[in-house]
Amino acid sequence: MLEIKNLHVKLEEEDKQILKGVDLTVEAGKVHAIMGPNGSGKSTLSYVLSGRDGYEVTEGSATLEGEDLLELEPEERASLGLFLAFQYPVEIPGVGNMTFLRTAVNAQRKARGQDEMSASDFLKEIRAKAKELQIDADMLKRPVNVGFSGGEKKRNEILQMAMLEPKMCILDETDSGLDVDAMKLVAEGVNALRSEGRGFLVITHYQRLLDHIKPDVVHIMSNGRIVKSGGPELALEVEQNGYADILAEAV
Amino acid sequence: MALPQAKLDATDARLATLSLPAGGWAETARQDALSRVKAQGLPGRRDEYWKYTRPDGLTAPAPTSAAIFDESEPPVFDEVDRLKLVFVDGVFDAAASDDLALEHVRLERLADTSSADIHWARDYYGTLEASGQTPVARPLAALNTAFATDGLLIHVTGKAPKPISLIYHHQDPQSDVMLHHVIRMDEGAELTLLENGPAAARFNMVLEVEVADGAAFNHVRAQGRDHERQAATHIFARLGRESRFKSFTMTANGVMTRNECVIELTGDDASAHVAGACMGDGDFVHDDTVFITHDAVNCESRQVFKKVLRNGATGVFQGKILVKAGAQKTDGYQISQSLLLDGDSQFLAKPELEIYADDVACSHGSTSGAIDEDALFYLRARGVPHGIATDLLTLAFLAEAVEEIEDAALAEEIVTRMEAWLARRRG
Numbered sequence: 300m301l302e303i304k305n306l307h308v309k310l311e312e313e314d315k316q317i318l319k320g321v322d323l324t325v326e327a328g329k330v331h332a333i334m335g336p337n338g339s340g341k342s343t344l345s346y347v348l349s350g351r352d353g354y355e356v357t358e359g360s361a362t363l364e365g366e367d368l369l370e371l372e373p374e375e376r377a378s379l380g381l382f383l384a385f386q387y388p389v390e391i392p393g394v395g396n397m398t399f400l401r402t403a404v405n406a407q408r409k410a411r412g413q414d415e416m417s418a419s420d421f422l423k424e425i426r427a428k429a430k431e432l433q434i435d436a437d438m439l440k441r442p443v444n445v446g447f448s449g450g451e452k453k454r455n456e457i458l459q460m461a462m463l464e465p466k467m468c469i470l471d472e473t474d475s476g477l478d479v480d481a482m483k484l485v486a487e488g489v490n491a492l493r494s495e496g497r498g499f500l501v502i503t504h505y506q507r508l509l510d511h512i513k514p515d516v517v518h519i520m521s522n523g524r525i526v527k528s529g530g531p532e533l534a535l536e537v538e539q540n541g542y543a544d545i546l547a548e549a550v
Numbered sequence: 551m552a553l554p555q556a557k558l559d560a561t562d563a564r565l566a567t568l569s570l571p572a573g574g575w576a577e578t579a580r581q582d583a584l585s586r587v588k589a590q591g592l593p594g595r596r597d598e599y600w601k602y603t604r605p606d607g608l609t610a611p612a613p614t615s616a617a618i619f620d621e622s623e624p625p626v627f628d629e630v631d632r633l634k635l636v637f638v639d640g641v642f643d644a645a646a647s648d649d650l651a652l653e654h655v656r657l658e659r660l661a662d663t664s665s666a667d668i669h670w671a672r673d674y675y676g677t678l679e680a681s682g683q684t685p686v687a688r689p690l691a692a693l694n695t696a697f698a699t700d701g702l703l704i705h706v707t708g709k710a711p712k713p714i715s716l717i718y719h720h721q722d723p724q725s726d727v728m729l730h731h732v733i734r735m736d737e738g739a740e741l742t743l744l745e746n747g748p749a750a751a752r753f754n755m756v757l758e759v760e761v762a763d764g765a766a767f768n769h770v771r772a773q774g775r776d777h778e779r780q781a782a783t784h785i786f787a788r789l790g791r792e793s794r795f796k797s798f799t800m801t802a803n804g805v806m807t808r809n810e811c812v813i814e815l816t817g818d819d820a821s822a823h824v825a826g827a828c829m830g831d832g833d834f835v836h837d838d839t840v841f842i843t844h845d846a847v848n849c850e851s852r853q854v855f856k857k858v859l860r861n862g863a864t865g866v867f868q869g870k871i872l873v874k875a876g877a878q879k880t881d882g883y884q885i886s887q888s889l890l891l892d893g894d895s896q897f898l899a900k901p902e903l904e905i906y907a908d909d910v911a912c913s914h915g916s917t918s919g920a921i922d923e924d925a926l927f928y929l930r931a932r933g934v935p936h937g938i939a940t941d942l943l944t945l946a947f948l949a950e951a952v953e954e955i956e957d958a959a960l961a962e963e964i965v966t967r968m969e970a971w972l973a974r975r976r977g
Contacts, residue, residue, distance in 0.1 A: 310769070350930070350931070351927055351931075352923070352927070365749070371930050372930065372935075372936065373927060373930035374930045374931075374932075374933050374934060374935050374936065374939075376931075377930070377931055377932055377933035378917050378933050382931075383931055384930065385931075388928070389924050389925050389927075389928040390925075391922075391925045391928065391929075391946060392946060393943075393945070393946025393947065393948075393950070394942050394945075394946045397665075397940075399929070399932075399934075399942070400932075402934055402938065403932035403933050403934050404933075404943065406933045406934050406935060407933035407939065410933065410935075432760035442946075443928075459932060463932065463933065501889070533581075
């Protein structure tokens with residue numbers, strides 16, 4: 300599904316290398332988690348994959364089902380089926396949540412050569428999905444993320460994911476700023492979307508999210524590289540001993 | 551003080567092309583207005599009030615010719631149930647208009663009544679304009695009072711059952727038009743006035759509105775289309791106790807638009823809202839000049855102006871809130887913002903507050919900015935193409951001004967026009 304090979308990335312504005320040769324393959328139907336200390340390059344990886352400005356790929360490749368992601372505009376990557384759940388969802392005053400989502404859904408359908416979704420079908424679908432995530436009608440009408448609590452913003456991300464039905468989902472620290480109940484709700488939303496055809500890359504600091512979204516593979520990232528990979532037990536090891544031991548071992 | 555020779559010459563040259571309509575109830579007002587023009591002189595570049603906008607095209611003896619817009623898009627407000635009144639190059643077109651009849655409203659043409667000696671409008675015509683000449687001179691408005699040959703005299707005695715819609719067609723690429731409307735709103739009366747259309751190659755419009763106690767006046771205007779046309783408009787309003795005044799203008803296209811709005815809150819607990827949203831491309835110049843005077847207790851005023859500028863377009867805002875001594879509990883708000891879609895466009899703003907009362911709340915703000923890159927990326931990451939995402943954010947930027955339109959259907963109509971304008975320019 301997602302294949303990253305020897306990815307090197309530096310900041311466009313300064314001569315600072317952030318990713319120094321990331322190799323990672325996420326298969327369809329699998330959940331991979333990336334853990335790592337602050338500044339290890341986790342969020343940069345998610346931004347580079349989704350196409351944010353400000354980064355320069357100096358070496359390596361990233362493909363989604365064989366398509367070269369790095370050559371594409373962010374919206375083209377989205378239409379191919381890549382989805383990034385933001386660590387900090389952006390507030391957009393003046394743009395209604397519903398309008399935004401409908402525009403996005405139909406833009407992606409159009410890009411894939413499908414018919415646009417009718418207003419009534421869209422409404423039916425979004426209401427059903429919003430209900431599962433305990434997002435009320437008022438939140439759908441309000442401007443995108445404006446005045447939303449931390450939990451509401453993250454649930455809104457998952458709602459977008461549910462509506463857009465991507466093939467490859469990247470969750471960037473989706474647990475940050477959430478209490479246990481909110482995290483459970485978000486995790487349930489994600490678990491409901493797990494399917495054979497869909498891959499997940501869950502980026503997190505803490506093991507606690509992985510109690511709720513059970514990963515198949517756990518990677519430890521440090522200083523711009525994946526330094527260790529293993530099963531779910533690797534996350535527990537981090538939880539018990541911190542990163543220091545693992546990193547010392549990996550060097 | 552004697553006028554500078556250049557100004558005197560320019561004023562004389564313009565006046566030489568015009569002749570003062572003689573006789574009738576408006577004659578005195580016209581002569582007084584002509585005296586004002588002669589005393590003030592027409593605006594020139596060196597005038598402080600015209601520092602950001604070149605008045606040359608508005609004051610020249612003859613207008614610059616303006617091509618007619620290609621009418622591929624149906625006119626705005628077409629779907630609205632309204633009383634349609636049509637002017638073609640400044641002349642009322644009875645055949646194309648509905649009858650001058652509406653419940654609780656008395657409607658007459660300025661041109662039809664000009665020979666009468668007595669008319670209710672005599673107490674109003676040029677009166678609000680004259681009082682709006684201090685502290686800042688507005689010579690183009692005085693010129694209009696002196697020479698306007700057509701317009702409507704509208705006396706509203708109750709709640710008008712539907713909007714009055716003034717439609718200004720432009721057919722002659724050389725037309726030079728002055729229209730003067732007078733609206734008198736009796737106590738408790740209600741009216742919505744719609745205006746649209748380019749009107750002329752050069753258009754000078756004055757609207758005087760007397761809003762009596764408890765009356766409500768709503769105004770929604772769509773200016774533009776013919777890009778080469780030039781327009782100077784003035785709204786003068788005087789508001790009585792507990793009255794409400796709301797005016798919104800959307801402007802798209804136009805090499806020169808100067809919209810002045812002069813409002814005096816004279817009765818307690820009144821409210822005045824003036825808003826504008828404009829979208830300009832290339833050699834577009836748009837100037838909003840607003841002057842709101844609080845001269846009563848517990849009144850509210852809002853000025854909300856948003857400008858989207860691209861390819862070297864220019865936006866100007868001069869807005870003032872004057873709170874006179876004794877106008878306690880005034881609530882004044884003013885915001886002017888521009889969205890600059892490239893580095894060539896410019897926004898020039900002069901927000902002013904002048905306050906002589908000590909128990910007031912007045913705030914103002916003015917900003918210029920570009921599209922929010924974080925928001926743009928967020929939209930694109932969800933699959934919304936760059937152009938559509940930019941348009942969505944642009945409409946969001948304009949939303950605060952559009953929200954000043956009370957009627958949801960009219961607001962929707964305006965948004966549709968904005969979307970279409972942006973879509974036509976999408977890269």
